[in-house]
Amino acid sequence: MVVNRYTNRQLSARYPTDLRAWQALKTHYADMRTRELAHLFSRDTARADRFSLSAGNLTLDYSKNHVNSTTRKLFARLAKDAGVPAAIEAMFTGEPINQTEGRSVLHTALRSKISDQVALETPGVREVWEVLSNMEEFVEGVHNDQIHGSTSRRLTDIVNIGIGGSDLGPVMASRALRPYWKEGMRFHSVSNVDGTQLADLTVELDPERTLFVVCSKTFTTLETMTNARAARAWIIETMGHSAVEHHFVAASTNHDAMNAFGINPKYRFGFWDWVGGRYSLWSAVGLSLALVIGMDNFRRLLAGGRVMDQHFQQAPMDENMPVLLASLGVWYNNFFGAGTQAILPYDNRLDRFPAYLQQLQMESSGKSVRMDGKPVKCKTGMVIWGEAGNNAQHSFYQLLHQGTRLVPVDFLLPIKSSGADQSQQDLAIANCLAQSEALMDGFDEKGLETYRVHPGNNPSNTILFEELTPETLGQLIALYEHKVFVEGVIWGIDSFDQWGVELGKKVATALSSVVAGEARYSGSNASTENLLQQIRKKRL
Numbered sequence: 001m002v003v004n005r006y007t008n009r010q011l012s013a014r015y016p017t018d019l020r021a022w023q024a025l026k027t028h029y030a031d032m033r034t035r036e037l038a039h040l041f042s043r044d045t046a047r048a049d050r051f052s053l054s055a056g057n058l059t060l061d062y063s064k065n066h067v068n069s070t071t072r073k074l075f076a077r078l079a080k081d082a083g084v085p086a087a088i089e090a091m092f093t094g095e096p097i098n099q100t101e102g103r104s105v106l107h108t109a110l111r112s113k114i115s116d117q118v119a120l121e122t123p124g125v126r127e128v129w130e131v132l133s134n135m136e137e138f139v140e141g142v143h144n145d146q147i148h149g150s151t152s153r154r155l156t157d158i159v160n161i162g163i164g165g166s167d168l169g170p171v172m173a174s175r176a177l178r179p180y181w182k183e184g185m186r187f188h189s190v191s192n193v194d195g196t197q198l199a200d201l202t203v204e205l206d207p208e209r210t211l212f213v214v215c216s217k218t219f220t221t222l223e224t225m226t227n228a229r230a231a232r233a234w235i236i237e238t239m240g241h242s243a244v245e246h247h248f249v250a251a252s253t254n255h256d257a258m259n260a261f262g263i264n265p266k267y268r269f270g271f272w273d274w275v276g277g278r279y280s281l282w283s284a285v286g287l288s289l290a291l292v293i294g295m296d297n298f299r300r301l302l303a304g305g306r307v308m309d310q311h312f313q314q315a316p317m318d319e320n321m322p323v324l325l326a327s328l329g330v331w332y333n334n335f336f337g338a339g340t341q342a343i344l345p346y347d348n349r350l351d352r353f354p355a356y357l358q359q360l361q362m363e364s365s366g367k368s369v370r371m372d373g374k375p376v377k378c379k380t381g382m383v384i385w386g387e388a389g390n391n392a393q394h395s396f397y398q399l400l401h402q403g404t405r406l407v408p409v410d411f412l413l414p415i416k417s418s419g420a421d422q423s424q425q426d427l428a429i430a431n432c433l434a435q436s437e438a439l440m441d442g443f444d445e446k447g448l449e450t451y452r453v454h455p456g457n458n459p460s461n462t463i464l465f466e467e468l469t470p471e472t473l474g475q476l477i478a479l480y481e482h483k484v485f486v487e488g489v490i491w492g493i494d495s496f497d498q499w500g501v502e503l504g505k506k507v508a509t510a511l512s513s514v515v516a517g518e519a520r521y522s523g524s525n526a527s528t529e530n531l532l533q534q535i536r537k538k539r540l
C-alpha cells in the first residue's frame with residue numbers, strides 16, 4: 001500500500017460517522033425529516049434566493065431541498081472535519097491521492113494554463129500544452145485537407161473507437177455540442193464488443209473519407225482492440241494495407257501496442273497515468289471531439305472546466321457548488337436513505353449526460369473499502385440514472401411523483417435553445433419548472449381519490465444556465481467531477497481506482513475460448529455450465 005502525506009492525513013481521520021459534524025447532522029435530520037418543503041418556503045420568503053448559488057455560467061437553485069441555514073452550516077463543518085480543503089489542495093498539487101494505484105490525479109492540469117502552476121513538477125504535466133498543440137496541428141490539417149485519406153479524399157467521418165471513459169466523454173460531448181460541428185464533419189462511435197455498431201457504420205460510411213480514432217489508455221482493452229482490428233480489416237479489405245496509417249490515429253499511453261497495431265508515429269497523441277479513464281475527455285481522448293467541433297471549441301470546453309476548478313479551489317465550503325452538491329448527496333444517501341439519484345437534462349443534446357455521470361459517479365464511488373483497507377461503515381455511491389426531458393417524463397416520472405421511493409433529482413436547464421426554435425425550448429423550460437414544482441408541492445384536495453393524490457415533498461436541484469456552450473458543458477462536467485471527489489473524501493474512499501471491473505474482465509477472457517469452442521469450461525459455476533450447454537445446442 002502506498003503511503004504518502006495525503007493518505008497519512010486521511011488514515012488518521014476518523015470514520016465520517018464518528019465526526020462531530022456527522023453526529024450533529026444526525027440530530028438535525030430528526031428535525032428536518034418532519035418538515036415539509038412547502039413549509040420551509042412559507043416561513044422564508046427569501047428562501048429561493050438564499051438557497052441559490054452561482055459559479056461561472058451555472059446557477060444552482062437548491063432551495064427545493066430538505067435543508068435550512070443550520071443544515072448548510074453543518075454541511076460546511078462536515079466538509080472541513082472530513083478534510084476536504086486539504087484534499088482539494090492535495091489533488092491540485094499532484095499528491096498521489098489515488099492510493100491503490102499510487103498515482104496523482106491531475107485531470108485539472110489538462111484544462112489549466114501553465115501560469116496556474118498546477119503540479120508542474122509532476123512528470124508529464126509540462127507536456128500537456130505540447131500535446132494540445134500537436135492535436136491542434138492535426139485537427140487543422142484534417143480540416144484544411146492537408147491531412148487526408150490514402151486516396152487523397154477529405155476525411156469527414158470521424159469514428160471514435162473506445163469504451164468507458166474512452167467512449168462516453170467524446171460521445172456525450174459531441175452530441176451536446178452538435179451546433180458546433182464544423183461544416184462537413186460527422187461524429188460516430190463504436191464501443192460495444194458485439195460488433196453491431198461497426199457493422200452498421202460500414203454500410204453507411206465511405207472508407208476513403210473515414211478516420212478512426214482509437215482511444216484507449218492501455219491499448220489492451222478487449223472491446224476497443226476487437227473493434228479496432230475489425231475496423232482495420234475493413235480498411236484493408238476496401239483500400240489495402242497501405243491505407244491503415246492514413247485512416248487510424250490513436251490516443252493512448254502504450255506505444256508498443258500502437259506500434260504493433262500500425263499507428264503512424266506522427267498520429268499518436270499521448271496522455272499520462274494521472275489521467276483516469278473517466279476524466280480523460282480533457283486529454284487526447286478528446287481528439288475525436290476536437291476533430292468534429294474544432295480545436296477552438298475544444299479549448300473553450302477546457303476553459304469551462306478551468307472556471308469550475310478555480311471556483312472549487314477558492315470558494316468557501318458553504319458557497320462552493322461542488323461541495324454543496326456533494327453534501328446534498330451525502331445528506332440524501334446517508335441520512336434520508338435514498339439509494340438512487342436521477343439526472344434530468346431539459347435539452348435533448350444532453351441525452352448521454354446521465355450515462356456519462358453514471359460512469360463518473362458509480363465507478364468512482366462504488367466502493368465498500370476505505371483508503372485504509374477497512375470496510376466503510378456507511379453507504380457510499382448511489383445508483384445514478386436519468387434521461388433527457390420530456391422523454392423521461394413520459395417514461396418514469398410516475399414513480400417520482402407517486403412511487404414509494406425517495407429519488408433526489410438534478411434538473412439541468414438551459415434557457416436558450418441550442419440551435420432549434422426557441423418556442424420549443426420554452427416548452428421544455430415550462431415542463432422542467434412544472435415538474436420540479438409538482439414534485440415539491442404535490443396535489444391533494446378534499447374528496448380526491450387516493451390514486452390521484454400527489455404527495456409532493458420530493459427534493460430537487462435545478463442547475464440553470466443560459467445556453468449549452470462548450471464553456472458551460474466544461475463547467476457542468478467539472479462540477480460533477482469535483483462533487484464525486486468531495487463525496488469520496490467524506491466517505492474516506494479512493495474515488496480514482498476501479499478494481500471492481502477487473503474480475504469480470506478476467507472471467508470473460510477465460511470464457512471466450514470456451515464460447516468459441518476452443519476449450520472446455522473449467523470453472524465451477526453450474527449455471528454458467530448449463531447456459532454454455534444451451535448455447536452450444538442452439539448453435540448446432
Ligand code: F6P
Nearest residue numbers: 163164165166216217218221277
Ligand atoms: O471499465 C474500466 C475502465 O478501466 C475504465 O475506467 C476506462 O474508462 C475503460 O476501462 C477503458 O479503458 P482504456 O482507456 O484503457 O481502454
